Amino acid sequence: VTAAPDYVDPFVGWRLWRVSDDGGVVRLQSIHFRAEWQPGVPMTATCRRHARSLRHPLVGVPTGHEAPVMTCKCGVHALAHEQQAIVYLDALTMSYGLTSLYAIGQVALWGAVAEHENGWRAASAYPRTIDIRRSGRWATRRLEEIADGLEEYGAPVTIVDSAASAEFHRTHA
Amino acid sequence: MEIGKPERIVIVEPVEDPVRRREPAPVRRPEREPEPAPKPERVRP
Numbered sequence: 001v002t003a004a005p006d007y008v009d010p011f012v013g014w015r016l017w018r019v020s021d022d023g024g025v026v027r028l029q030s031i032h033f034r035a036e037w038q039p040g041v042p043m044t045a046t047c048r049r050h051a052r053s054l055r056h057p058l059v060g061v062p063t064g065h066e067a068p069v070m071t072c073k074c075g076v077h078a079l080a081h082e083q084q085a086i087v088y089l090d091a092l093t094m095s096y097g098l099t100s101l102y103a104i105g106q107v108a109l110w111g112a113v114a115e116h117e118n119g120w121r122a123a124s125a126y127p128r129t130i131d132i133r134r135s136g137r138w139a140t141r142r143l144e145e146i147a148d149g150l151e152e153y154g155a156p157v158t159i160v161d162s163a164a165s166a167e168f169h170r171t172h173a
Numbered sequence: 174m175e176i177g178k179p180e181r182i183v184i185v186e187p188v189e190d191p192v193r194r195r196e197p198a199p200v201r202r203p204e205r206e207p208e209p210a211p212k213p214e215r216v217r218p
Contacts (some may be wrong), residue, residue, distance in 0.1 A: 005186035042192050070179050075176050087218065088174055099202045108191040112184060117177025122185075158201040 002127040010108035012128060013078025013120050014085040016092075018102040019132065019146060026149025028127065030104060031092075039152040042124045047074035048123070068121040075114055075121025078107050084118065089133075101138060101146065105130040127155045134161050
């Protein structure tokens with residue numbers, strides 16, 4: 001007997017991606033981990049944490065649990081509001097002087113989902129919208145090429161001005 | 174990303190496939206301001 005689900009519609013959160021372009025193959029990448037989001041394929045979370053081994057304290061052993069669980073930080077992370085993602089990206093940019101291209105977008109979340117105060121950690125996720133933020137570093141023509149490459153995900157792709165991102169969404173929702 | 178304290182785990186089983194293949198949506202671009210019209214040339218009387 002399978003337990004009835006709590007919800008039958010995916011949750012929708014906001015997150016950031018780094019955008020890679022390998023010879024015209026444009027892909028979304030996770031920011032903090034080496035993980036590529038494939039078009040048409042859900043991102044499935046795995047726990048990458050290693051617990052300390054009691055036998056060999058200097059050797060980490062994989063936790064082995066499915067993601068997410070309450071006592072860990074594993075799962076595909078997403079924020080509750082777009083503005084949180086914008087603030088986070090701005091903070092990263094100011095702190096590290098990021099030179100890569102980044103995207104902000106809505107992401108569908110499903111499977112086991114850990115609800116947090118300001119977002120979620122999910123077992124499975126897929127982009128619903130992809131926004132590329134225009135900045136002076138990137139030529140418009142180049143951004144349009146990258147946006148065209150991102151269409152492979154089947155999610156609406158939008159090029160927005162960095163400063164006007166939130167306002168643009170309000171008027172085009 | 175700071176998502177705050179965990180509250181609970183729920184199970185979400187979408188009725189529709191969230192990854193269903195959609196036709197590529199056209200890229201939306203913010204509307205650009207129109208180029209300013211060229212100033213009319215002065216004509217000597």
